[in-house]
Amino acid sequence: MAVKTKSTDSSYGWVVLAVTFLAGFTAPANMAKVTALAPVVMQTFGFGPDTLGWVIALFYVLGFVMAFPTAGLINKLGIRNVVLIAIGCAAVGSVMGALTENVTVFMVSRFLEGAGMGVMGVAGASAIAPWFAPEKRGFPLGIWAMWVALAMCICPVLYGYVVDTLALPWQTVWWGTFVFDIVVGIVFVVFYREPERPYQTEEDQVAGKADFKRALKNPMLWALGMIFFFDEAAFMAINGFLTTYLTEQLATTLVWATGIASAFGVAGAICAPLCGKISDWLKTRKWVLLFALIGGVAYTAVVFTCQVPELYWGIMILAGIAGGFVPSIIWAATPDTVDPDDVPVANGLVATTQNLGMFVGAMFMGNAVAAFGWATASYAVLVPCYLICIVIFFIGLRKLR
Numbered sequence: 592m593a594v595k596t597k598s599t600d601s602s603y604g605w606v607v608l609a610v611t612f613l614a615g616f617t618a619p620a621n622m623a624k625v626t627a628l629a630p631v632v633m634q635t636f637g638f639g640p641d642t643l644g645w646v647i648a649l650f651y652v653l654g655f656v657m658a659f660p661t662a663g664l665i666n667k668l669g670i671r672n673v674v675l676i677a678i679g680c681a682a683v684g685s686v687m688g689a690l691t692e693n694v695t696v697f698m699v700s701r702f703l704e705g706a707g708m709g710v711m712g713v714a715g716a717s718a719i720a721p722w723f724a725p726e727k728r729g730f731p732l733g734i735w736a737m738w739v740a741l742a743m744c745i746c747p748v749l750y751g752y753v754v755d756t757l758a759l760p761w762q763t764v765w766w767g768t769f770v771f772d773i774v775v776g777i778v779f780v781v782f783y784r785e786p787e788r789p790y791q792t793e794e795d796q797v798a799g800k801a802d803f804k805r806a807l808k809n810p811m812l813w814a815l816g817m818i819f820f821f822d823e824a825a826f827m828a829i830n831g832f833l834t835t836y837l838t839e840q841l842a843t844t845l846v847w848a849t850g851i852a853s854a855f856g857v858a859g860a861i862c863a864p865l866c867g868k869i870s871d872w873l874k875t876r877k878w879v880l881l882f883a884l885i886g887g888v889a890y891t892a893v894v895f896t897c898q899v900p901e902l903y904w905g906i907m908i909l910a911g912i913a914g915g916f917v918p919s920i921i922w923a924a925t926p927d928t929v930d931p932d933d934v935p936v937a938n939g940l941v942a943t944t945q946n947l948g949m950f951v952g953a954m955f956m957g958n959a960v961a962a963f964g965w966a967t968a969s970y971a972v973l974v975p976c977y978l979i980c981i982v983i984f985f986i987g988l989r990k991l992r
Contacts, residue, residue: 644957751849814987862915
């Protein structure tokens with residue numbers, strides 16, 4: 592049974608935020624290993640972009656499988672146990688990846704490492720929100736919202752430095768994430784608490800039971816979910832193959848390539864809260880989302896066709912718009928599409944389509960690059976994703992404010 596601490600001990604909410612953030616950080620930190628070190632991993636195991644696509648995609652399988660049922664698992668097992676299961680899967684996956692020389696076993700290790708992506712997206716906010724009064728939740732939840740973006744800022748360049756500059760074997764990174772996972776798991780067990788008297792809004796106090804059928808009948812929710820699917824399919828495919836393109840096609844060093852990947856992560860981390868400010872100032876989410884989707888079209892058109900490495904510092908702006916604006920708007924708009932009781936269902940659906948998009952995008956992009964080359968694959972796979980998003984926008988989000 593979870594240890595409870597009175598929510599009037601408000602300072603402890605920040606401790607819970609810190610340990611929950613660390614627990615969340617483990618998932619994208621594991622995700623970034625293959626995407627950052629793809630050229631080295633491909634050389635080690637002797638496979639090409641098509642197989643790399645599967646290796647990247649398998650990381651997201653448990654993410655979309657776990658995203659929807661996580662709320663139910665939390666009710667049965669508690670947040671602490673669900674988070675520990677996810678971290679444990681990641682730790683086991685890291686050990687398997689570090690020890691194996693077999694591609695199939697390596698793929699299985701990536702499957703296990705991905706457990707936290709779906710779990711933490713749902714569990715994180717559920718762990719943090721009850722510690723803070725509703726009018727004071729914005730800042731701590733805003734910090735929590737950076738759990739993926741911060742990892743994508745730090746990890747690619749760190750991993751590139753370890754392998755390229757320090758000339759350590761790539762397995763060093765896998766052992767490093769294993770140790771990190773174990774330490775974070777212990778810290779989470781020791782310091783995580785549930786409030787004895789959680790803060791609740793009036794809606795929380797009168798909330799009824801979520802109605803799956805009612806929520807899933809909402810066409811605007813499905814439109815947001817499908818936009819997220821195609822957005823993440825394109826965006827995460829780029830994340831997965833960026834360092835490979837830069838090192839193989841533009842002959843950059845691995846450190847330079849991972850530095851660009853981290854810079855793209857910084858842009859996304861900056862643009863996410865900036866998007867919220869802009870949408871509040873303009874009093875519209877709808878047209879800010881359209882602007883972001885148009886930015887996504889431009890981003891996908893140039894990211895794997897540009898031949899000048901220095902121009903990627905400018906492309907970083909487009910990466911920030913596509914990677915920061917779109918998720919920010921979708922997560923903010925999702926609760927508004929359903930009754931308050933049905934918000935967990937809505938968030939679960941959106942998280943599922945997000946992770947499913949990551950899986951499909953990585954898989955298709957790898958095969959498209961192997962079959963058609965980088966430029967053709969971009970125009971055949973990536974650009975159409977955002978064009979489809981724009982079509983869905985005009986058909987399904989006409990009532991979005």
